[in-house]
Every structure is written in structure tokens, then in C-alpha cells.
Amino acid sequence: MIDLQNVNLTLGGRPVLRDISLTLTQRRIAIVGSNGSGKSSFARLLNGLHLPTDGQVLVDGLNSRSHGRKIRKNVGFVFQNPDNQIVFPIVEEDVAFGLKHLGLSADEREAKVVDILKRYDLIGLRHQPSHTLSGGQKQLLAISGVLVMDPRYVVFDEPTTLLDLRNKLKVKQAIASLGQTAIVVTHDLDLVADFDRVIVFEDGRVFADDEPNKALRRYLEAMQDA
């Protein structure tokens, strides 16, 4: 469970998120809202990349202020642009990166890497330079690098925005098949139709928080009125 209690976030002197109190327990949660409404900032609070200016973020009871390292391990984060989170030149090296500091033996690491690469159809590319992959393959590689660490929660920040339709569907499928809790920031309303919960952000506040149908209807109405 991820719990936000009266969270305010100020970045560069301006309030970005205001008085957010939410308890995230569902398996599939979507975060939607206009550009600049604070979705990415919210996502970054969940794994301690941002710390709240006021209030608390608790992940399974651990405060992000005091347990940053542990929380980052439990809450994986997939960014919009895979190019910015693939940090090693070769596919399999990149997947292995996060495992380095977990105290596993070389064999255990290798087994985990192979397992994940197989799951996302990347095993044939394991020795390839990561920059030669297609956009969709890069995003799957980025997801692999996060999932190989077995996080309990995975936060995605617009994982399909840069992808074409075919690759969107691949990533959508990857998210659907996750055993973990997924919190997905997205503009892709098709992606969230079968989610358990949709939270709409507007101007740094929670504007709607409901099952997909109802939340999306309110969101669309508000956009048309504006």
C-alpha cells in the first residue's frame, strides 16, 4: 500500500501539488490530466525521487524521507523516454545494472537477466548495442531493467507516448501481464479502460478519483467546458 497524507510539493518556488491525500491499494491505477497538471511530479513522489514539501508518503509503512533507498527498490519507475533510462551500451548489461548492488551471485544475476529478456522477447538481442533497438524494444528493455529487480510496485510515466500503435499494444500487454501493482501516468485513455481506478489531476490537485468510466467522463466534460 502506498499512502499519501496531506502532501504538498513545491518545486523551484512554485506549488506543483496541493494537499494530496490518497491511499493506493488497487492493482491497476491510472493517473491522467492535462500537461503540467502535476502527474509526473506525483509519480516521482511515489518512489522518493521527489520528497514532499509537507506531509508524508508512506510505502508499506516506510516514510520516503527516511527510507529512500528501500523505497526506490520496492517501487520501480519506468520513464517516458527509454533512451534516458537505458544506461549501458549493451542490452544484457543494461538489464543487469540494477542487480549489481543486491548481493546476488553472478549465476543468479545471469538467470534473472535471461528470464526477463525471454519474457519480453528480447533474448535474441541480448548482445546487441542498446541504441540499435526499435522504440518499442527500447521501452521493453527499460521495463525489463526495472522488473528484473522484482519491485512490488511499478510506476510508469507515459510509457506509450513516444510509441507507434504496434509498440503501444506491446507495452500495454506488458503492463496487463504484470504481477505487481502498476500506477500508470498516461494520455492513452484506451490503456486505462480496464483499470481498477483512475485519478484525474488538474492544476496540482485531485480533480476526480473513481472507476474508469466515471472518472474519464468527468475529465472529458471538464475539458470540453474549458
Next chain:
Amino acid sequence: MLDLYQAGTSPIHMLRPGWKILSLAIAGSALFAVDHILFSAGLLVTTLVLYHLAGLPLSRAWAQIRPALWVFGLIFVAQIIFNDWLIGLYAVVRLAVLLMLAGLLTLTTKSSDMIDGITEGLGPLRRIGVNPDRVSLAISLTLRFIPVLSHVVQDVREAQRARGLDRNILSLAIPTIVRTIRMAEEVSDAIDARGS
């Protein structure tokens, strides 16, 4: 190191990366310290034999020096003018051997192993405050982001060309720098997020 590694099981592939790097350093220094054409010629032959042992065709050795041929040409011509052709040949052979040996290292060593080798080699420097993990992460990032940056530059150039601005160096440099800084911020977040 970027796209060069050729997976294989030859004795050269299996050699510890640390030894390979050290051998390259020693051979490279000897190449220029020992001033005898026979020594250089011997190393040239040795290098080609090593390529063979690594299961690599000689065309791969040639590929290492081909991009530098025009430099060789310049050196050779300069030596003919100021010395004589034999000295020119000698200079070119030394450089060619060095390039081929360096190429052999990258062809037979995964960049991750190479980086681990460097990390190990830097171990003793911990005492004077060098963190080998940081150094090796920096090397990996450099290798990883060379192609990404060249892509960014291409993107920016295309966008500016579409607006007729591609002859203005500032109109290329500024967006490239802005995008690179933004990218660097996210990369550093991503490294944090992955727990290192």
C-alpha cells in the same frame, strides 16, 4: 566498444579483461619505446596471429585501420618530405599495430567486462578517494550516450533545416545543449530510481 564486441569463446575472449588492458598498455608503450623496425614488424605479425587466434578474419584487423588511412597518408607524406620513406613506413606500421591491438581488445571484450576490469584495476585508488564504481559508471554512460547524442544533434539539425536555420551554429548549439541538459537530469533520476 560501441557495436564492436564479437561474441566468441577463443582463448583471447576468455582472457581476463584486466590482463588484456595491461597487455595493450605494455605493448603500446614498447611499440614506441623500442626503436627498432624488426620489433615493430614482429608485433605486427603477432597482432595478426592474435586476430587469427580470436577467430577473427583479417578483414576485421583491416577495418580497425581503414578509418585512419588518411592520417597514415599524411604522416607518410610528411616523413618522405622531412626524412625518408622508410621512416614514414615505420611510423605508419607502429600506429597501425596500435590501432589493431586496441581494436582486438574491444572486439573480444564485452564493454561490461572491460569496465569491470577497469573497476578492479582502480581498486587501490579507493584509498585516495577515487570510487571505482563511479568511474566505471561514467565510462559506461559515455559509451552509451555517444549514439544517443549524435541522434539528438541530427534531430535538432533536421528541425532547424526545416526552418532554414541550419547554417547558424548557435541555432544548432542552443537546442542541443538544452535538450542534453534535460536528458542528463532524467538519466540521473533513472540511475537513482534503479538504486545505484
